[in-house]
Amino acid sequence: MMPSVCFYVTYGLCLCVGLLCVLFVSCWCSQWRGGFAWDGSNLQFNWHPVLMVSGLLVVYGIAAVIYRVPFTWEQRKYPWKLVHAGLMLLALLLSILGLWAVFDFHRAAEIPDMYSLHSWVGICTVVMFAFQWVLGLAGFLLPCSPPWFRAMLKPVHVCVGGAILILSVTSCISGINEELFFSLNGATGEVYDSLPLEAKFANVLGILIVAFGLIVFAILSRRPWQHPEANESAYPLLSQDCT
Template identity: 75%
Template sequence: MRPSVFFYVTYVLCLCLGLLCLLFVSCWRSHWRGGFSWDGTAQQFNWHPVLMVSGLLVLYGNAVVVYRVPFTWKQKKHTWKLVHAGLMLLALLLSVLGLCAVFDFHRGVHIPDLYSLHSWVGICTVVMFTFQLVLGLAGFLLPCSPLWFRSTLKPVHIWMGKAILILSLTSCISGINENLLLTLNGTNGEPYNSLPMEAKFANSLGILIVAFGLFVFGILSINKWQRPETDRENVHLLLTEDST
């Protein structure tokens, strides 16, 4: 099965949108919010949106579509399982580091943790992501994992993967809005409702994040772009199911 030109166009646009998300969030925090450091100040907080967008959204989104890339179809699926798991692990590490940045900043300036809807959704996303990763490693990479467990886990794994992406998009969008309301309606800068340049730029970042998520879901929704089921593991799985 050969993928259409439409797939390549969609995938390249998805990659470009992901890179633009990283560029925009980095420029926003460096140009308008004072850059980056790790000293408990607002410059440490700037790492939080950059790391969360990088890990929980862009890297995660690319990890969930890695099986759809055509040049992987003729290679061993186990190899790409390792790539998928490695990308997911790196995404989780970046997300945890992003949480450390904001929690440490809160302690330094005596701001309470987990008081907003954004923080509740964000922490639930990371917890669910951790649970998903542990289940995935146990179910699909451990040689001792029974085939019945893998077949039972697969639809749950797929559903959780999509749910985490939705939660990630929600967390990023709500975080942008919350940060603009807090910073631009405070003592620094123009009011948010006057739509200064920073607000326009951050709102554009939000649109790019939504567009990236839509492209990822678009790639996942087209069945003919799935990896062909030709691996030995899938054959053994079908034989096991037929014999039960």
């Protein structure tokens, strides 16, 4: 049975809120944090929130719900596995680039790494994501993967994928809060607890991030919106052995 209009409304809302997350974080870093560069300055740091929100949250979330899009149901599932894996790889690469931006900035400014709870949660999220992608590649894309391994891996893949989304939302909103505490410390005449325009804008960004995560979870949790199971033994884009 095809999903109801409710699915299309929810999926459209997911895409719109995800786009708003990217636009808001880009506008925040451009309008209030000075813009972007790759020279070891604060402008290089600004790439970090943009890349993490774009990759670790938005692209990841869209990749997670790609199987729910109804027009994919009547097509072979394997090509959409490749789309799913490709989007996840893009999300992972953006996340790694975002980490590189902040670590390189810390090195240039002689700031210690990995001292905050935000950094601990963030690095754990990216490491889990990397392992998840490698295991997914081995279990679901390679034809030499035995059926018992795929069957065992599937519930783990789903569970860990949901955990990564939760950690992504947590990392993003904790990072926004941490940056506001650092930047709005009174040195520019504005403090966070006076709630200047930048603080209001960034807080709205945090709400959008939470909303995006909740919408993705709503799509993933609805059983009628899940891709119908199909027994596909052919892998036309890969050989049938590991040699």
